[in-house]
Amino acid sequence: MADFVVTDQNFEAEVLKSETPVLVDFWAEWCQPCKIVSPIVEELAKEYAGKIKVGKMDVDENPQTAGNYGVMSIPTLMVFKNGQPVKTTIGAQGKDALKRMVDEALAG
Amino acid sequence: MYDVIIIGSGPAGLTASIYTTRANLKTLVIGGVKWGGQLMLTTLVENFPGFPEGIQGPDLMENMRKQAEHHGAELLLEDFTKGDFSKQPFTLFAGDKQFQAKTVIITSGADAKWLNVPGEKERIGRGVSSCATCDAMFFRNKNVFIVGGGDSAMEEALVLANVAASVTIIHRRDAFRASEIMQQRAKEHPKINFLFNSEITEIKGEGRVQSALVKNIETGEVKEMPVDGIFVAIGHIPNTKVFEGIELDEQGYIKVRDHYHTNVPGVFTAGDVHDRSYRQAVTAAGFGCAAALETERWLAMQGKEAEFTAN
Numbered sequence: 001m002a003d004f005v006v007t008d009q010n011f012e013a014e015v016l017k018s019e020t021p022v023l024v025d026f027w028a029e030w031c032q033p034c035k036i037v038s039p040i041v042e043e044l045a046k047e048y049a050g051k052i053k054v055g056k057m058d059v060d061e062n063p064q065t066a067g068n069y070g071v072m073s074i075p076t077l078m079v080f081k082n083g084q085p086v087k088t089t090i091g092a093q094g095k096d097a098l099k100r101m102v103d104e105a106l107a108g
Numbered sequence: 109m110y111d112v113i114i115i116g117s118g119p120a121g122l123t124a125s126i127y128t129t130r131a132n133l134k135t136l137v138i139g140g141v142k143w144g145g146q147l148m149l150t151t152l153v154e155n156f157p158g159f160p161e162g163i164q165g166p167d168l169m170e171n172m173r174k175q176a177e178h179h180g181a182e183l184l185l186e187d188f189t190k191g192d193f194s195k196q197p198f199t200l201f202a203g204d205k206q207f208q209a210k211t212v213i214i215t216s217g218a219d220a221k222w223l224n225v226p227g228e229k230e231r232i233g234r235g236v237s238s239c240a241t242c243d244a245m246f247f248r249n250k251n252v253f254i255v256g257g258g259d260s261a262m263e264e265a266l267v268l269a270n271v272a273a274s275v276t277i278i279h280r281r282d283a284f285r286a287s288e289i290m291q292q293r294a295k296e297h298p299k300i301n302f303l304f305n306s307e308i309t310e311i312k313g314e315g316r317v318q319s320a321l322v323k324n325i326e327t328g329e330v331k332e333m334p335v336d337g338i339f340v341a342i343g344h345i346p347n348t349k350v351f352e353g354i355e356l357d358e359q360g361y362i363k364v365r366d367h368y369h370t371n372v373p374g375v376f377t378a379g380d381v382h383d384r385s386y387r388q389a390v391t392a393a394g395f396g397c398a399a400a401l402e403t404e405r406w407l408a409m410q411g412k413e414a415e416f417t418a419n
Contacts, residue, residue: 031242032148032166036141036185060245070316072246072337073233090233094141094187096203 006055008062015055016083021105022053026076028060033092037075040095044102052079052102079105109208110136112403113200114181115188116215116347118145119389120379120396122172124213125181127400133407135181136209138188138202144169145217146344146380147389149239151267156389168389188216193353193372210410211374211403214351214362215396218344218380218387223255227311228338235317235337240264247337249273253320255308256341257281262290264339269299272337276301278308280325311338346381359384368399374410376403 006015006024015022025041027034038056045054059066059074069078069085079087079102087105089098112128114121117139128135147153150165159168177183186203197208220238222228228236237243240254240263248271254264257279269275277294282304284291294300303322309330310321317338323330346361348354355363355371362370362382370377378399379392 028245030245032144033142033242036143066246070234072235072316073237073243076233092142094203 004053004055006057006062006065008064011057011062011065014053015080018053018080020051020053021079021081021086022055023048023102023105024078024080025054025056026059026066026071026074026078027056028058028074031074034075036092037077037098040093040098041077043095044098047099048102051106077101081105081108109197109210110134111209111407112136112211112213112400113138113198113207113209114213114215115191115200116140116145116217116379116381117143117173117183118147118169118215118217118379118392119172120217120381120392120399121145121213121215122169122176122181123393123396124215124378124400124403125176126172126179127397128213128403129176129179129181131400131404133404136207137176137181137183138200138207139183139185140187140216141185143183143185144173149241150263151241153389165389188350190350190352193351193375196374198374211376211407213396213399213403214354214370214375214377214381215379215392215399216347216351216381217392218346220340221343221345223308223340223342225308225310227313231311231313231317234315235313236311236340237337238340240267240339243337243339244268244271247272250336251334252276252337252339253278253308253333253335254339254341255279256343257284257286258341258343259286259290261341262286262294264341265294265300266297268337268339269297272299274301275299276303276335278303278306278322280305280307308338344380344387348381368395368402374406376406 077089078085087101111133112135114137125137147165152162153165154162189201192199200207251274252272254277265275305325308320309323312319319334357363362377364382368376376399378395
């Protein structure tokens with residue numbers, strides 16, 4: 001399981017003010033490519049436990065945050081560090097590509 | 109060592125795997141990270157026989173996958189990266205793994221073609237999309253363009269018309285090539301407008317799509333039109349860049365000879381990666397079946413030759 005569910009309400013406290021970087025998976029129930037990415041994101045949550053928090057955000061229920069960050073296609077994955085989005089990928093990607101993104105975000 | 113490795117997991121690849129596994133051939137399907145092919149990005153499929161009310165594209169693929177796995181096909185959800193087709197057994201790479209196979213069936217399909225105009229690439233996922241069923245909800249009460257004139261353009265327009273404020277189909281010619289039934293549905297929809305003899309020459313906007321330059325091909329006049337989303341449905345290009353040593357035609361499709369054989373003995377092909385004419389789920393499935401039967405025959409013949417040499 002991913003660490004937690006991100007909502008418009010808890011976004012500031014759980015993501016922007018988080019001490020550890022946060023990977024947010026923007027998804028929706030009807031999105032087929034999201035179903036490809038979800039299990040990979042859950043594996044990453046396990047592998048990077050302690051280094052990064054992983055949250056899932058349903059864009060149907062939380063349109064405000066998705067809108068604020070210009071999400072117009074899902075799946076979109078964003079890594080937030082110190083309150084800022086530092087990495088973004090759009091569209092389904094393989095595990096290697098996603099690990100690279102997380103590594104770069106952690107290193108940068 | 110696999111008897112058959114199938115590259116691709118659309119209707120062609122999965123159908124081929126159902127036939128090869130049922131023929132007792134050890135089969136691996138390199139399905140790709142995004143398995144299932146183009147049907148995974150569609151909604152209701154109304155022309156696949158056996159489903160009188162139609163079936164959702166992703167459900168159809170889920171069913172094919174279950175059927176393939178039920179018969180013993182292994183499905184690997186990694187992208188094929190390269191293959192050595194110069195000697196047998198063939199060596200194939202996917203993710204960080206390496207596999208060997210006596211035969212290969214290439215069913216890697218085709219991907220959406222983009223417009224290739226300035227301002228497009230950096231706005232893919234920021235207003236530029238090739239998948240209305242994926243991204244339509246981000247365009248609620250917004251104005252969108254669809255580029256194209258085939259069935260998929262009509263389908264995208266109809267999906268978007270459910271949520272968007274207005275939908276304009278932009279097409280280079282003065283008539284669509286979509287089927288009559290799809291054209292009629294689009295034309296009868298009150299929210300869908302048409303712009304014929306026109307093409308987009310540039311996409312503009314701050315960080316996202318805000319406008320497009322639209323050129324009238326007959327008069328040469330260029331207008332800047334405000335728009336929030338641009339959906340591209342102008343066809344597909346075959347996924348053949350990674351197959352070194354496999355002969356392609358001038359448009360990049362795999363060249364077929366003598367019923368689904370490629371130029372390399374033991375390497376077969378099926379589906380949109382070689383088919384420029386039909387491109388239907390049901391034809392892809394049919395080609396997949398035929399390629400599997402050819403593969404089976406070829407392996408049987410190799411076996412006989414080996415026996416003959418041994419004696």
